[in-house]
Amino acid sequence: MDVYLNGKRVRLDPRSSIGKGGEADVFDLGDGRALKVWKTPDHPDYAGQDAEQRAAEGRIERHQDKLRVFPRALPDQVIAPVELATDKARKHIVGYAMRLVRGAEPLLRYGEPSMRQGGLTAAAASEVLARLHRIVDGIHTCGVVIGDFNDLNVLVAGGEAFVIDADSFQFGPFLCQVFTERFVDPLLCDPSLPRPSLARPYSQGSDWYAFAVMVMQSLLCVGPYGGVFRPRSAAARVPQCARPLHRITVFDRDVRYPKPAIPYQVLPDDLLEVLYRIFVKDQRGVFPRRLLESLAWTRCPACGVEHARASCPTCASAGRSIAGPAKESAAARGEVVATRILSTRGVILAAAVGAGGLAALVHEDGRFLREDGSVVMSGAPHPAMRFAVHGQATLIGRGGELVVLSPGAAPERVQVDCVGTRPVFDVNARARYWARGGQLLRSGRPGAAALPCEEAAAVPLGEVLAGQTIFWVGPSFGLGFYRAGNVSIAFVFDAERPGIKDTVKLPFPGGKLTGATCVFDADSGSPPRKGRGRAWLFLAAEQAGRTVHRCVVVREDGAVEAAADAEAGDGSWLGALTGKCAASGFLLSATDAGVVRVEVRGGALVEARQFPGTEPFVSQSSRLFVGPEGLFVVDAQVITLLRIA
CATH class of the missing domain: 1.10.510.10 (Transferase(Phosphotransferase) domain 1)
Incomplete structure (x- = not known):
């Protein structure tokens, strides 16, 4: 689609997309301005939605007069129209150019x-x-x-x-x-x-x-x-x-x-x-x-x-410092035995369960600490940072840079794409993954010593849309997507071998996407057998004035196995996007009332069992990890191990 600014044609390139709302798509014009283009009734996002198509038609019609008399004396912090975007004849307004605010949340x-x-x-x-x-x-x-x-x-x-x-x-x-x-x-x-x-x-x-x-x-x-x-x-x-x-x-x-x-x-x-x-x-x-x-x-x-x-x-x-005793006395509640294994007066930034047991990154007293109390570095966390633990390595991403800190080694620095302010990377037990410049890349095994080795060992897995792609990776495969302008593509990829399958028919919710996260399960064998994994994708969208959550279960071959919707904050297992983990074919979801087990049955997602005895030890924002010892519950300041009978 082409639009015109002051009679000059502007081609809408998905690679310059910087936002997708429920009513419009936004593009970077490259000159310090952004272009907002309203979705027309025939936009792919409105396919099969008669009410949304009628609303789009009425919205565009109302703006024909409104935008021509828009107030000009508003505060500078209002991102108001500075130039109208029209069709070639300059008679029909299709959007407008405005000042671009970079690095915003x-x-x-x-x-x-x-x-x-x-x-x-x-x-x-x-x-x-x-x-x-x-x-x-x-x-x-x-x-x-x-x-x-x-x-x-x-x-x-x-x-x-x-x-x-x-x-x-x-x-x-x-x-x-x-x-x-x-x-x-x-x-x-x-x-x-x-x-x-x-x-x-x-x-x-x-x-x-x-x-x-x-x-x-x-x-x-x-x-x-x-x-x-x-x-x-x-x-x-x-x-x-x-x-x-x-x-x-x-x-x-x-x-x-x-x-x-x-x-x-x-x-x-x-x-x-x-x-x-x-x-x-x-x-x-x-x-x-x-x-x-x-x-x-x-x-x-x-x-x-x-x-x-x-x-x-x-x-x-x-509060008890991370330097204190590693374990405390266990507490029992019904069928649940809970053991507090880590507590801090600071904050737990990241955690993972691997072959070596539980790994964690904590910030306390101006220092970043690992689960054994070793100091990774000094400083303060920033809301724009993303953290991950990967064996003994600690990964910190901010902006377009990922820094890998390993004991006894120089820091590795890897350039990565950003979507908004989010640096795009993930890890599984065997490798690190990141997006950069239109490619999805995988590193060598954990412990790569220096930047040249890390970069030289990077394996291209396939092409994605630069600056627009987010993804997650599990034990055997990964799932990702990008949405820009009229384009919405979801894909799966093998965690080891190159190749991307970008024909996943992901049922995106309508409206503006406001959140996304994903957890994976796999066959209980070690290593996991190919073809047996599932991705549980969770999406949040502002839709018709309310926030809707959707869970989509995607198999390793890219087939969508089941989906379910809920309203945000309704108290159900899907009322929050957080507090999820998966293992051996089922999902565990933390709610403020306790852990819930969810299963796929006949193409539907079914709440199979509740564990009310877990209620004192979890909340809807708890991070859950399944390990050989039981279920690890990671909260802001405490990690608890739950054993459920």
Whole structure:
């Protein structure tokens, strides 16, 4: 497809794609600008979706007049249209050029516990929110309402906030007609409907409501309606999605507060009172910025929790250092015996189970430590870093560089592709894998001594789309995909031999893809027998105003064996993308209520068994690993071994 900027043809190359939303594709123009092109009704992403096709047609029609009179005096941090993209005749608007923000993450990431564990501080989150407050205030001063204000249309780069998707702003006669369930003001919704749905026009008050949601999510890693509602009376139950309509928040005594979330008691009383009045008592108005600017965060020296109070509200006793005893007494609960094998007042960044047992990387007291207490290096983690342990080697990726640190050897540095801010690499027990410049590469065996050997031993496995491909690798095969413009390709590859099979018919969910992860199982033989492996792929997407999770099971030959969907945060085994591992043909999923076993039966994914005795030892964000000794549960500060009868 070709579009025109100021009469000059611009060819849309998938290799320059930098974003794919539910309504548009975004491309890098190479001159400091990005080009947003709205999806037309015949876009492949809308195939077979009549409602989405009609919505696309109406959206493009509305923009024909709206974009020609778009406000020009908005704050600099609003990524607004700077030039309209048209057809060749310059009569039909198909999108627009805008300033490109590089190295940015959506504010959505600030609400993920992994970001806090990876180095994001509460103070940094507070500063971003205060800056965002000024932007919202400036937008309102121009007589504009953001409308569908959510954590995907706020980008953060270098500590600065930017508001994107400006074409959906509300001004003059042009109403915003789209919404996101987690952020839409319930006062604007029809209470008679089964779930939130926009029924009245947005206002400045609804923007501040959405801002308050972002404050709560960014500071506590949970939104106002997170957790699971478990009332004593069956008659009082309401669907999870309907809780905003009934103002059933995390402050309700019948709501199970999510285990991975930060306890709300870390916030000062005046900020908690404002959040309570907004979400429970329907108070609206400008959010008091002083409450964000006056936050004085400190980290408890005993438990490591950040709080903004005079004393730590959650700490009962000092945490045990990684240098302490390796094992503690086992605890039994029903059919489960739990043994704590590692504890730190810092944070556990990565873990793996291999032939040598459990390996882990911990950050504590300004040092990166391995499971035996040996020091890898000094410094602090950064949210943009990715970590992996590979035998005795420690892998740290940031930007386009992967550094491999091995005992007694010089650091190896390997250039890798990035998708967004994510360096693209993975490991299995036998090798390292990375994408670079349109190739998928595999290293030699663990322990390669120096960079020349690592690079010389790199084996090309096949061609992929440069800068767009993400992948994962298991014991015997890997799975990956890339999506750019009109192109959506999924593939499998052998973990040892060159060759990529890019004909996997992966059922991507509609809407904007916001998260993806994958775990593998294999035949219980060692080494695993070829052809017996499965990949369990987990995808999150913003779809029709809500977040949908999809699990797709892909066999080693690329055949899709089963799939299942759930809504984010519904308390089911698929309510979170995290907390998964697979072994010998089944999946184990950690939930806040305990571990669940899931199996493939007749092309469907079936919850085969629950293990309620595991409930005290896991959460939905726990990392799970199956080893010969049992099930390893890796949390932010503790690793526990579970033996389940």
